[in-house]
Amino acid sequence: MNGNQESEPTINGKTARELALIKFKSGYEDGTIIAQQQHMSSVLGAISFAFFLALFSASTDTLSKPALIASAVLFSASLVSNILIFFLYKTLSGKNEREYIWDIENTTYAGIFKFIALATPILGTFSLILHFSVPAFIFSVAIGLLGVFTFLLANKQITSRLSKLGAYQRSLLHAERDEDYFKSTEHEFKTRPTAEEFCTSKYDYCLKNQEKQLIGFITLNHQAVVGDVVETAKSGSLSIQRIIHSEETTTLICEKFKE
Incomplete structure (x- = not known):
């Protein structure tokens, strides 16, 4: 290698x-x-x-x-x-x-x-x-092949776009341009856990604001995802903007929740 x-x-x-x-x-x-x-x-x-x-x-x-x-x-x-x-x-x-x-x-x-x-x-x-009908057969096969090539080309274009977007987002994070990074993720689908994932397991998180200042720690009964709102005793309602994983802990980057 x-x-x-x-x-x-x-x-x-x-x-x-x-x-x-x-x-x-x-x-x-x-x-x-x-x-x-x-x-x-x-x-x-x-x-x-x-x-x-x-x-x-x-x-x-x-x-x-x-x-x-x-x-x-x-x-x-x-x-x-x-x-x-x-x-x-x-x-x-x-x-x-x-x-x-x-x-x-x-x-x-x-x-x-x-x-x-x-x-x-x-x-x-x-x-x-x-x-x-032989002509109908030929036309059907042609449409089928066109569909296969269309999806292959579309997948190639999606992969290229996601690669460029990922590189751009990483550059924003390295430059600590958090506000621009959040704007670049607004189009993304928000992944929600299934009903089976809402279980009695406990998940420990570290809470920080967008300036990476420590807010506190919280234990939840389900896995947090971007877009969730967490209630805290001291800081009130916080909206999760980003999740950072490390070997030691999982950090939720939050901002004040606005109705």
Whole structure:
């Protein structure tokens, strides 16, 4: 590794990739991602069942067409695979089984099977379109490819913009231009904890004003996020403007809350 290469920035010793993985895994711990995937599997299974019934009710002569045969095979594969995934989530969605689902989905085999469950109804639909109209099939494929390239280019542009914005915000912090920094974050979405995160755990915070002067310490029953208002006995209501993490403590940069 090049000794002059800058190390990747971390928060509490974790890189952005590691933090993203932790956040993704939390969706399995509280069951939200499992519920979403269960819903998606049930929808794809229902769509596949409807299309398969329509193809099954067609005449024998119609089913001799290669495109319709391919469509029937693909929708039947989608029906079976999505039903299996749905019942897997349904039977193992309890709190004690969520870790097992997480472990299963981190295997290559589960990834391949889920890809089959997602790809077969899409391919079956294209095969059905091909049977009825070749121009419509070509146009649909072109629109699909255009959509893929659009999202790839959009993601590249978003990544570039966030990189430039991050560099700009870091320069503001280094220059101690806190007011300009807060203005640059006004467009950001405010992350709120889920209902499962409001638990009986205790979180200790250090309170400081925007001049980094110590206000005091506070213990909360939930994790604080930017935009929250905390009530203190001495300083009254304070609005959280920024959160600074360190190995020793978490500091809330606050200002007086204004109605």
